Amino acid sequence: MSAKISASNLAQAVQELNIAWSQTRYSWRDAKSLQFQKTYLDNLPDLVTKSGSVMSELDALLRKVRKDCE
Numbered sequence: 001m002s003a004k005i006s007a008s009n010l011a012q013a014v015q016e017l018n019i020a021w022s023q024t025r026y027s028w029r030d031a032k033s034l035q036f037q038k039t040y041l042d043n044l045p046d047l048v049t050k051s052g053s054v055m056s057e058l059d060a061l062l063r064k065v066r067k068d069c070e
Contacts, residue, residue, distance in 0.1 A: 003059030
């Protein structure tokens with residue numbers, strides 16, 4: 001699986017998580033839910049973006065290694 005596909009899958013999973021979280025927030029509205037959101041969910045978009053960049057770098061490096069080994 002390419003890094004581009006992996007990054008896309010990760011972004012899709014975060015979108016699905018955000019949808020599920022929005023549905024959960026209808027029934028879970030207390031201090032713990034806010035803490036959970038701040039601790040685990042608020043930073044996810046930035047982390048996924050950074051992860052996608054790193055995956056692309058790794059993919060390029062792996063392609064270079066494969067080419068050098070031929």
